[in-house]
Amino acid sequence: MIIATGFKPMSKDHFKEYSPQSPDVITSMEFERILSSTGPTGGELKRPSDGTKPKNIAMISCVGSRDERHHSYCSKVCCMYMLKHARILKEKYPYINLYLFFIDVRTAGKDFEEFYVYTKGLGAKIIRGGRVSSVDEKPNGKLRVRGFDVDLGSPVELEADLVVLATAIEPPDGVDELGRQFSATCGREGFLREVHTKLFPVETSAKGVLIAGCVQGPKDIPESIAQSRAAAASAASLIIPGKIKFEAIVSEVDKDKCSSCGVCVPLCPYNAIKLETYKDKEKAKIEAALCAGCGVCASACPSRAITFHGFTTEQILEQISALVEA
Amino acid sequence: MAEWEPRIIVIACHWCTYQGADLAGSLRYSYPPSIHIVRVPCSGRVEPEFITEAIKSGADGVFVGGCHFGDCHYRSGNYNTIKRFNLLKRALVDLGLEDERVKLEWISGSEGKKFAEEMTVFDAKIRELGPNPIKGGANV
Numbered sequence: 001m002i003i004a005t006g007f008k009p010m011s012k013d014h015f016k017e018y019s020p021q022s023p024d025v026i027t028s029m030e031f032e033r034i035l036s037s038t039g040p041t042g043g044e045l046k047r048p049s050d051g052t053k054p055k056n057i058a059m060i061s062c063v064g065s066r067d068e069r070h071h072s073y074c075s076k077v078c079c080m081y082m083l084k085h086a087r088i089l090k091e092k093y094p095y096i097n098l099y100l101f102f103i104d105v106r107t108a109g110k111d112f113e114e115f116y117v118y119t120k121g122l123g124a125k126i127i128r129g130g131r132v133s134s135v136d137e138k139p140n141g142k143l144r145v146r147g148f149d150v151d152l153g154s155p156v157e158l159e160a161d162l163v164v165l166a167t168a169i170e171p172p173d174g175v176d177e178l179g180r181q182f183s184a185t186c187g188r189e190g191f192l193r194e195v196h197t198k199l200f201p202v203e204t205s206a207k208g209v210l211i212a213g214c215v216q217g218p219k220d221i222p223e224s225i226a227q228s229r230a231a232a233a234s235a236a237s238l239i240i241p242g243k244i245k246f247e248a249i250v251s252e253v254d255k256d257k258c259s260s261c262g263v264c265v266p267l268c269p270y271n272a273i274k275l276e277t278y279k280d281k282e283k284a285k286i287e288a289a290l291c292a293g294c295g296v297c298a299s300a301c302p303s304r305a306i307t308f309h310g311f312t313t314e315q316i317l318e319q320i321s322a323l324v325e326a
Numbered sequence: 327m328a329e330w331e332p333r334i335i336v337i338a339c340h341w342c343t344y345q346g347a348d349l350a351g352s353l354r355y356s357y358p359p360s361i362h363i364v365r366v367p368c369s370g371r372v373e374p375e376f377i378t379e380a381i382k383s384g385a386d387g388v389f390v391g392g393c394h395f396g397d398c399h400y401r402s403g404n405y406n407t408i409k410r411f412n413l414l415k416r417a418l419v420d421l422g423l424e425d426e427r428v429k430l431e432w433i434s435g436s437e438g439k440k441f442a443e444e445m446t447v448f449d450a451k452i453r454e455l456g457p458n459p460i461k462g463g464a465n466v
Binding site for chain 2: 185249269270308310313317319320323
């Protein structure tokens with residue numbers, strides 16, 4: 001099972017300071033559609049409010065990312081796609097004034113810095129430092145953008161026809177519920193968590209459940225592709241042998257002793273225990289391939305019907321008494 | 327008769343406390359020789375019977391070590407541990423055992439020093455309390 005739900009761009013409505021009620025304040029995703037030849041304007045650059053061609057465009061980065069009020073993480077791709085938009089605009093409409101507000105420009109990666117330098121050379125104005133404090137609607141229909149320029153060391157204010165917000169990448173709705181269904185855990189920010197950042201980047205804590213793409217965390221297209229191929233390869237390596245190897249340290253139910261109480265079923269962190277019919281009664285059954293060998297069920301079983309191989313009750317009690325009496 | 331020496335059973339989870347004990351050894355932190363460690367995969371494996379049996383057969387103290395919350399290798403084992411442990415402790419106190427004779431603590435694999443310190447403190451406490459009063463079983 002590979003979970004690759006992708007992400008959800010954050011809505012602009014969370015940012016009251018950026019006048020989300022104005023039709024001329026749009027998210028990058030909407031802007032991407034306006035620029036696209038298959039988009040709502042057929043690729044023609046128009047202001048959503050009155051259909052005129054904007055002359056001054058401001059783009060604001062880190063809207064919801066790197067912001068303790070919303071998400072502490074960096075959405076990683078916004079700096080690059082803002083530069084991409086800037087490059088498309090500047091190559092197509094060189095006379096447009098373009099202002100890009102960044103906290104800092106994060107263009108780490110192969111050829112990315114070169115892309116940034118090239119876009120700057122096309123005449124896009126990069127304003128670094130701080131966050132844009134407000135976007136206000138003016139009576140003449142334009143938007144007033146106020147921010148800070150760390151290079152000038154002073155506040156800046158400009159009038160824009162269109163404001164594009166690079167809103168944060170968020171985990172899609174319901175991913176926590178989806179994760180629960182597959183016994184995969186979510187991290188603090190709501191993305192599904194890998195077992196190990198470096199060594200097991202596509203594996204989840206549930207065996208055979210793999211993750212790829214933005215469901216694991218913000219990432220760009222090359223990374224998503226690399227990760228999805230890794231997930232596919234991991235899945236194949238489980239399937240191709242035709243057999244699954246698992247640890248011998250697993251629990252097993254003695255169905256004749258099981259009293260059908262079902263205490264163990266919700267306790268199992270891996271959903272490895274199910275009730276199934278045996279001699280006309282519902283008895284617990286542990287799926288050995290899912291069992292991770294924690295022994296929680298064996299300790300909880302009131303009928304002592306669960307044997308935890310490797311660490312049986314008898315073995316441990318024998319160890320304890322040997323240690324006490326020696 | 328030789329002087330009384332306490333016997334302490336430590337039930338340690340494989341992934342955290344046992345690793346912590348290992349680290350204490352590699353870092354040359356010393357802890358008392360009264361400590362006897364039993365390894366279990368997870369502190370959630372600890373049955374109340376393990377503790378009662380240890381007390382009954384004469385252990386002077388029982389220490390259960392697990393992973394910190396959120397660190398459990400098996401996700402949620404330690405949450406079960408604390409629930410069971412607190413219930414059992416109430417029963418043991420009713421049987422006449424001192425509250426401090428059984429202890430549950432979270433010690434991670436990187437806390438070698440904490441392991442050694444906890445063991446030293448626990449050993450000192452047991453020495454202060456003296457021998458197990460309900461060795462061989464309580465008279466209820």
